[in-house]
Amino acid sequence: MAVTEEQLKTLREKARRVCIDILKMLTECGSGHTGGSLSAADIVTALYFYKMKFDPKRPDWRDRDNFILSKGHAAPVLYTALAHAGFIEHAELCTLRKLGSRLQGHPDSKCMPGVEISTGSLGQGLSVANGLALAHKLDKSASRIYALLGDGELQEGQIWEAAMTAAHYRLDNVCALVDNNGLQIDGPVEKVMGVEPITDKWRAFGWEVFDIDGHDMAAITAALDRAETVKGRPTMIVCRTVKGKGSKVFEGKVEFHGTTPSKEELDIAMKELSEETVCK
Amino acid sequence: MTQTQKVATRDAYGDALVSLGRKRNDVVVLDADLSGSTKTSKFAKAFPARFFNIGIAEQDMMGTAAGLAIGGKLPFVSTFAVFATGRAWEQVRQSICYPNLNVKIVASHAGVTVGEDGGSHQSVEDIAVMRVIPHMTVIVPADGVETLQAIEAAAEHQGPCYVRTGRNKVPVIFGPDYKFRIGKAHVFNEGKDAAVIATGIMVAEALKARDLLKAEGIDAGVINMSTIKPIDTHAVLAAAKRCGAIVSAEEHSIIGGLGGAVAEALSESAPVPMVRIGVKDVFGTSGDQEGLLRHYGLSAVDIAAAVKEVIKKKKEPR
Numbered sequence: 001m002a003v004t005e006e007q008l009k010t011l012r013e014k015a016r017r018v019c020i021d022i023l024k025m026l027t028e029c030g031s032g033h034t035g036g037s038l039s040a041a042d043i044v045t046a047l048y049f050y051k052m053k054f055d056p057k058r059p060d061w062r063d064r065d066n067f068i069l070s071k072g073h074a075a076p077v078l079y080t081a082l083a084h085a086g087f088i089e090h091a092e093l094c095t096l097r098k099l100g101s102r103l104q105g106h107p108d109s110k111c112m113p114g115v116e117i118s119t120g121s122l123g124q125g126l127s128v129a130n131g132l133a134l135a136h137k138l139d140k141s142a143s144r145i146y147a148l149l150g151d152g153e154l155q156e157g158q159i160w161e162a163a164m165t166a167a168h169y170r171l172d173n174v175c176a177l178v179d180n181n182g183l184q185i186d187g188p189v190e191k192v193m194g195v196e197p198i199t200d201k202w203r204a205f206g207w208e209v210f211d212i213d214g215h216d217m218a219a220i221t222a223a224l225d226r227a228e229t230v231k232g233r234p235t236m237i238v239c240r241t242v243k244g245k246g247s248k249v250f251e252g253k254v255e256f257h258g259t260t261p262s263k264e265e266l267d268i269a270m271k272e273l274s275e276e277t278v279c280k
Numbered sequence: 281m282t283q284t285q286k287v288a289t290r291d292a293y294g295d296a297l298v299s300l301g302r303k304r305n306d307v308v309v310l311d312a313d314l315s316g317s318t319k320t321s322k323f324a325k326a327f328p329a330r331f332f333n334i335g336i337a338e339q340d341m342m343g344t345a346a347g348l349a350i351g352g353k354l355p356f357v358s359t360f361a362v363f364a365t366g367r368a369w370e371q372v373r374q375s376i377c378y379p380n381l382n383v384k385i386v387a388s389h390a391g392v393t394v395g396e397d398g399g400s401h402q403s404v405e406d407i408a409v410m411r412v413i414p415h416m417t418v419i420v421p422a423d424g425v426e427t428l429q430a431i432e433a434a435a436e437h438q439g440p441c442y443v444r445t446g447r448n449k450v451p452v453i454f455g456p457d458y459k460f461r462i463g464k465a466h467v468f469n470e471g472k473d474a475a476v477i478a479t480g481i482m483v484a485e486a487l488k489a490r491d492l493l494k495a496e497g498i499d500a501g502v503i504n505m506s507t508i509k510p511i512d513t514h515a516v517l518a519a520a521k522r523c524g525a526i527v528s529a530e531e532h533s534i535i536g537g538l539g540g541a542v543a544e545a546l547s548e549s550a551p552v553p554m555v556r557i558g559v560k561d562v563f564g565t566s567g568d569q570e571g572l573l574r575h576y577g578l579s580a581v582d583i584a585a586a587v588k589e590v591i592k593k594k595k596e597p598r
Contacts, residue, residue, distance in 0.1 A: 066350075109379045116350055117381075121374040127340045128375055131347020131355075134332060138308070138353070158371070161340035169332070 003050065003221040011217050014084065015045040019246040020273050021080040021093060026260040029096040032105070035243040035256040037076040039181040039214070040148060043239055046220040047146055048081040056086035059113040065143050066116050066132050070125020071150035071179060072106040073258075078115070079103050087114035123156025125149065126176060130162055133171040133234075144228070147176045152184030154195040160205070166234040167206030174234040175227040176207075179214065181243035185257045202236040214239025247272045286449035287424030289481075290388040293445050294319025296431035297356060301327045304435070308353045310345050312338050317447075318358040318388040338363045342371035342383075349381040354435060357383060361390035361403035361444060365410055376440050377413045384434045385410075386443040390420075391531035392564045392572045393448050393481065402564030408536025410442040411509045417441045417462060418509040420530075420538075422483035423453045426506055429460035437462055444480065446531075448569050451484045453504075463507045465515035471501020474587045474594075475519035478529040479505050479538045482557070485573070486529050488580035493587055500527075500587050511541045513549070520550040525590040527555050529583050531573075534558035553593035555586040 003011075018041045026032045048054075052065040069078045076096065083090045088102070095101035102111045106120025117128050129147040136143050153159065166174050178198060186192050195201075202209045208230045212219040220239065227235035244250025247269035249261065261269060301307050301323055308330045315321040315333060324331035334341040338359055345355040357364070364387040365372070376383045392402045411418050417437060421427040427445060434441040458466075465477075468487065478486035483504045493500045501523055503515060520526055526546060528539040539556035546554060559576050573579045 062352075117346060117375065118379040119374075121370060124339075124343045124371060124375045127343025127371075128347040128350070130340075131344040131349070132351045133347070134308075134344065135348045135351020135353050138330070139351070158337075158339040158343065161335075161337035162343065165334055165337070165340055165344060168335075 002225065003218065007050065008217050008221070011045055011050055011221070014049050015042045015217070016273060018045050018077065018080045018084065020270065021083070022076045023246070023261060023266055023269055025076055025080070025093045025096045027263065027266045028094045029098070030260055031097060032076055032260055033073040033258050034250055034260055035183065035253070036071060036150060036179065036181065037074045038245045038250060039241040039243045040074050040077045040179045041245065042215050042217060043148065043177055043179060043220060044077045044081050046217060046224060048085050050221050051224045052146065053143070054085065054114070056114070059087060063141065063143055066129070066145045068116055068125040068129050068145070068147040069107055069119055070147050071122065071153055072119030075103070075105065075107050078107055082114045085114070122150065122153045123158040126159055126162035127165070129174050129176065130165050130169070130171055133166070133174045134169060136173055137171070144173050144175060147174070149176060149178050151178055151180045151182065151189050151195055151198065152192070154178065154198065155193045163202065163205040163207065170232050171234045172231050175224070175237065176234065177237045177239055179241050180238055181241045183243045183252070183254045183257065187254055198238050202238070206233055208233055208235045209238060210235070211238045212240070214241035215245055285452040287452055288447060288449045289421055289424060289427040289445035290319045290447060292424035292427035293386055293388070293431060294322035296428045297323040298326050300431065300435055301330065304354065306352065306354045307435070308332065308348055308355050310334055310341050310355060310357045312336055312341050312359040312363065314359050317360070320356070320358045338368040339371045342368045343375045345383045346375040346379070346381050349383050355383050357385045359387060360401060361387035361406045362401055365403065365406040365442070369409055373413050377415045380415045380439055382438060382440070384441045384443065386431070386445060388445045389447045390444045391446060391480070392559060392576055392578070393446055393531060393569045395447070395569055395572060396566050398566040399563040404533045404559045404564060405536070406444060407508055407530070407532050407538065408540065411536065411541065415439055416509065417507070419462065419507050420444045420480040421506055422480060422504050423450055425452060425454040425456070425458055426460050429458070430506065433460060433462050446481055450481045453484060453487070460506065463510045463512055465512035466504040466506070467515065468502040468504065471523050472499040473523060474525040474527060474590050475501035475503060475523040476527045476529055476583060476587065477503045477505050477516065477519065477538065477542050479508060481531055482529040482578065485578065485580045486583055489583035489587065492580060492584045498587065498591070505538060508538055508541055511545060513545045516542055516545040517550045520546055520552045525553045525594040527557060527583060527586045527590050529557040531578060532558055534560055553590050555590045557583055557586050
């Protein structure tokens with residue numbers, strides 16, 4: 001069953017709220033990863049508010065779908081989604097990175113409900129997704145596992161080990177997504193250490209690959225729907241995104257990989273985000 | 281003590297896994313193309329659906345095990361010690377220990393007695409690098425009997441464990457009445473002049489050393505410290521107070537392993553003279569087991585000499 005226009009409208013509005021909350025919490029905190037949180041906002045919104053099964057009252061519910069933020073530095077987008085989904089109160093978002101907070105700089109599954117596994121050291125999340133997928137297959141569970149990777153993260157060798165494992169064990173319950181925003185902390189991905197052609201690489205590793213606009217909500221939801229119909233192999237959705245998406249202050253600017261907005265920059269961004277057209 | 285029977289701890293591990301697999305259907309096993317050597321092949325044969333060969337990809341294997349643990353399984357992960365703890369150290373830290381997941385890493389071919397394969401394959405750092413990670417429990421069984429019980433105890437324990445096994449056949453030390461407990465040392469004899477705290481295959485060497493010393497009128501105690509972390513501080517301090525001199529003995533670097541853990545306990549609460557038997561900050565080399573133990577100063581004769589040295593230190597004015 002395809003997504004409706006009404007659903008798309010709601011999802012776009014949700015994504016806009018997610019972007020606003022990400023920027024507010026990062027400005028309040030004064031440290032954290034702005035660019036890669038914003039570039040993933042539409043993807044994470046589609047996962048949490050269109051595709052995934054979960055119960056915020058029972059984070060350990062056996063039949064839930066699992067989400068693994070392999071690019072753990074985008075923690076603000078995950079925390080915001082968890083707040084909107086009801087796992088935590090919105091007020092807690094402003095505790096990001098503070099002493100005693102559950103909202104650690106990178107996600108910590110020991111203290112944060114809804115976080116399946118602690119991440120932050122890049123390259124490890126897809127292996128964990130595969131392990132969950134094997135467990136679900138043994139249990140004949142219909143749960144699906146979603147893992148969000150960064151494009152710079154594809155430089156980690158372990159990703160390609162995991163790519164082989166998922167294909168070898170025919171893990172069609174794994175759906176990975178790459179937030180292909182083209183920038184990493186030291187500069188453009190293709191300049192630092194080229195990862196292209198990304199889609200060809202994953203196809204060669206035996207994956208079903210979709211290449212989409214990662215800010216087109218209709219395309220994201222359609223790809224997530226199609227991934228569920230793939231049998232006998234895992235799916236990779238390569239999402240072409242814009243780092244810092246949501247405001248001209250941040251878009252495509254590598255310096256906002258690991259820095260946060262000033263109060264003035266936040267004001268400008270807030271004005272832009274109120275425009276209905278900003279998040280497609 | 282029956283010195284006649286010999287069993288490799290990796291073989292005991294293979295048998296322990298099969299028995300565990302029969303009792304619990306949540307047990308799953310992962311290996312990285314060394315199942316014939318680590319003896320997980322026994323489990324693979326008995327329970328093929330619950331065995332996952334990940335290929336030569338130790339980092340991926342650790343992450344996959346973490347995922348299986350989140351999915352409610354009890355994963356046992358095996359490869360050679362040098363790869364499990366070295367190649368995949370950061371995966372063990374980030375994906376297993378930091379989230380405190382219930383993954384059991386059981387590595388084989390630890391120490392210099394790997395033998396002919398040489399220094400690249402001889403892990404003499406694994407205890408140190410596993411011990412330093414929060415949440416991790418570190419166990420080094422002394423023989424086949426203890427290995428079997430250690431695997432059962434690790435399965436019952438909630439949280440990550442590292443269990444170190446060896447390649448070669450070693451004497452069976454313990455009888456069927458032996459009871460292993462995580463964090464509890466086994467005192468063979470208390471001793472009076474000095475106490476040898478040994479782990480793994482060095483326990484058998486320490487017992488031989490004790491007999492050599494007895495002939496010379498020296499009463500050396502022998503303690504099997506099979507859990508390196510959490511170390512049995514009470515047993516270490518009791519031995520220090522009783523004998524006033526300690527020798528540690530391990531088939532591992534003298535830095536950061538059993539010797540390090542014992543020295544930490546002693547220096548904080550009961551400082552007494554200590555001598556560490558172990559690999560002295562060097563890499564291994566090819567050779568046969570007996571030759572290597574002598575080459576690196578790990579034989580019963582070396583332990584006996586260390587006991588005499590530490591007794592001399594005890595008598596020196598400090």
